[in-house]
Amino acid sequence: MTDAAAPLLRASAVSVSYRNRAGEERLAVAGVELAVNAGDFVCLLGPSGCGKTTLLKAFGGFLRPTSGTVTYKGAALTGPRPEVIMIFQEHNLYPWLTVEGNVAFGPRRQGVARAEVKARVDELLEIVGLSAARRMYPHQLSGGMRQRVAIARALATRPDALLLDEPFTALDVALRRRLQAFLRQTWSRTRTTMVMVTHDIEEAILVSERIVVMGGSPAGIVETIDTSDPALKDRFAPAFLSLEARLEARVGGAEGDELPPGATEKESAAPLDLSDAKMVREG
Amino acid sequence: MRDGGRVERPYAAVLVGAVSVGMLLVLWEVIGRREGSALSSVMPPPSVFLADIAETDFRIGLGQNAPTVAQCVVSTLLRVFTGMMLSLVAALATGALLSLSRTARWLLTPVINLLAPIAPIAWVPIALVLFGITNQAAVFVVFMGVYFVLTLATLAEIARVPAPYQALAHNFGAGRWQVFWFVTLPAVLPGVFTLLRVNFMAAWMSVLVAEMVGLRDGVGAVLMMGRNLFNNNLIMFGMLLIGTCGFAIDRLLGLCQRKLLWWAS
Numbered sequence: 001m002t003d004a005a006a007p008l009l010r011a012s013a014v015s016v017s018y019r020n021r022a023g024e025e026r027l028a029v030a031g032v033e034l035a036v037n038a039g040d041f042v043c044l045l046g047p048s049g050c051g052k053t054t055l056l057k058a059f060g061g062f063l064r065p066t067s068g069t070v071t072y073k074g075a076a077l078t079g080p081r082p083e084v085i086m087i088f089q090e091h092n093l094y095p096w097l098t099v100e101g102n103v104a105f106g107p108r109r110q111g112v113a114r115a116e117v118k119a120r121v122d123e124l125l126e127i128v129g130l131s132a133a134r135r136m137y138p139h140q141l142s143g144g145m146r147q148r149v150a151i152a153r154a155l156a157t158r159p160d161a162l163l164l165d166e167p168f169t170a171l172d173v174a175l176r177r178r179l180q181a182f183l184r185q186t187w188s189r190t191r192t193t194m195v196m197v198t199h200d201i202e203e204a205i206l207v208s209e210r211i212v213v214m215g216g217s218p219a220g221i222v223e224t225i226d227t228s229d230p231a232l233k234d235r236f237a238p239a240f241l242s243l244e245a246r247l248e249a250r251v252g253g254a255e256g257d258e259l260p261p262g263a264t265e266k267e268s269a270a271p272l273d274l275s276d277a278k279m280v281r282e283g
Numbered sequence: 284m285r286d287g288g289r290v291e292r293p294y295a296a297v298l299v300g301a302v303s304v305g306m307l308l309v310l311w312e313v314i315g316r317r318e319g320s321a322l323s324s325v326m327p328p329p330s331v332f333l334a335d336i337a338e339t340d341f342r343i344g345l346g347q348n349a350p351t352v353a354q355c356v357v358s359t360l361l362r363v364f365t366g367m368m369l370s371l372v373a374a375l376a377t378g379a380l381l382s383l384s385r386t387a388r389w390l391l392t393p394v395i396n397l398l399a400p401i402a403p404i405a406w407v408p409i410a411l412v413l414f415g416i417t418n419q420a421a422v423f424v425v426f427m428g429v430y431f432v433l434t435l436a437t438l439a440e441i442a443r444v445p446a447p448y449q450a451l452a453h454n455f456g457a458g459r460w461q462v463f464w465f466v467t468l469p470a471v472l473p474g475v476f477t478l479l480r481v482n483f484m485a486a487w488m489s490v491l492v493a494e495m496v497g498l499r500d501g502v503g504a505v506l507m508m509g510r511n512l513f514n515n516n517l518i519m520f521g522m523l524l525i526g527t528c529g530f531a532i533d534r535l536l537g538l539c540q541r542k543l544l545w546w547a548s
Contacts, residue, residue, distance in 0.1 A: 060454070062450065080450070080453055080454040081454075081456075082454065082455055082456035084454075085454055085455070086450075086451070086454055088447050088451075090447065092445065092447040092448060092451055094448065094466065094469070094470075095546035096469040096470075096544075096545075096546040105452070105455060105465075106455035106456065109452065109455050109456055109457040109461050109465065110455070110456045137545070137546065139546070157455055157456065
C-alpha cells in the first residue's frame, strides 16, 4: 500500500551489479540511500559510467536492484508504473503518430475520456510551445522540438515524477540552454517531481533544486548540495561560478574521461556525433 | 537525394522511361509491318493483335459465354490479392505469437526456414491435387509461397523494434496486447510490407502458372487459349496484359507504401 507521508521515491541500501561480457559480476552501484520528495528537482551528477543511469532506471522500475529496495510512496516498486515516467536520451517518439498523437498516446492507453485527452494535449502543446506543430510528424521536426514533444508526451499521463536520462546530450549547446530553461519553467508550472541524470555541471546547477554527486567505483553518493538558492540560477553570479569550480574539481571535468571498462552509458551518443560531423564535411 | 553528386529528378526518370518503352513499341511496329518478316507471324505487332482482339469485342475464346478481358483481369487479381492479404495477416499473427515464446521460436523457425525458399510455383501441383481446378487452389499457391517468407520478415522486424518504444508504452500503462497493437505492429508494418511487395511478383507468376495449367479463366488462361487455338495475336495480347497488370500493381503497391506507411523512411 502507498503511504502519503513517505517520500515520493526512495532508494534504501540499493546495490546493482551487472554481468559483463566476460561473465564477471561488476558492482555498478553500491549502498545508495536517496529520498526524493514530491515537487523536488534532483540532478544526479557524475562522470560517465558512474552508475547514474542505473540508479535512475531503478527509480523507474526498469531494473530491479540486486539488493536493497526502491519504494514509490512507501510501496516497493515492482516494475514501471505510469506515475513515474522515464525520458530517454533519444526522444523515441513514435514516427507513425503526429505530435498530437504522440502526446495523446499515454492517456489514450489508460482509457482517459476523449475530451479530457484533447484538453491535456492542448494544454501541454501550449506549455511546450508547439501548438502550431500539432499535425506534424516527428521526422518533420527539429531535434529540440522532438525532445519537447517527448517531454509533453511524458507529462500527458499526469505523472508524479519524470525521470530524465541526459535528455539534452544529443543537442547543440545553444539549444541545450534553451531546453534547460524550458524544463525549469515546466517544473515550476506543473510542479512535477524531476530526477535528471547529467554529466554537465552547468546544467545541473541551473535546473535543479538539489544536486546529488555520484562517483567512486562501485558508485555511491559522494555529496548532496542544495541548489535552490535563486542566486545559483545566474551563470555569471559569483555563487554559481564558485560552486561550478568546486564541482569541476570534484567530478573531474564535464566529459568524465575516466571510463571504467564495460561502461555503456555514452556508447550510443559517440557514433552519432561522428556521423553528424562526417555529413557536414561532405555537404 | 544525392546520387553521384547529382540530384535525382523523378519526372525526368518517368519521361525517359516512357520514351524508352515508346521506342521499343515503334521498333516492334516497324519490323512487324515489313512484308514477309518472320517476326510478324510469331510476334505480331500491337496494331495487328489489338485490332484482332477489338474485332471480338475484347472477349477471349469462342461463343456467347466467352469472358471479357476485364473479367479475366479481375479474376486473376482477386486470386493474387486474396492470397497475399491472407498471408500478410497470418504472417503478422504468427510472427507476433512466436515473438512471445523463445521455445516456440526455436521449435518452428527451422521449419519455416525450410518452407520459405519453396517458390510459389512449386506449390501448384499440390494445390491442384488438394483443391482441384478451383479458386482455392490459386489462393493456396499464393498463400504458401508468401506466408513463410513474410513470417520470417515479421520476426526479423519485431526483433529490430527499438526497445524503448515498447518500454515507454509499458511505462505509460499500456498492457501487453496494447503494446503489440499500438506500438509493435505499426513499427514492423513498413518492413513487412516491403517484403510483401518484393514477393508480389512471385505470387503473380504462380497464379498465372496455375491458370495456364488448370483454371479456365484469368489472364494466364488467355495465353493458353491462344496457344491451343494457334492464335498468335491472342498470345501477344495475353503477354501484354500480364506485363501491364504486373507493372500497374507494383506501382500501386509502391503508392500504398508511401501514402499509408509514411513513417518508413
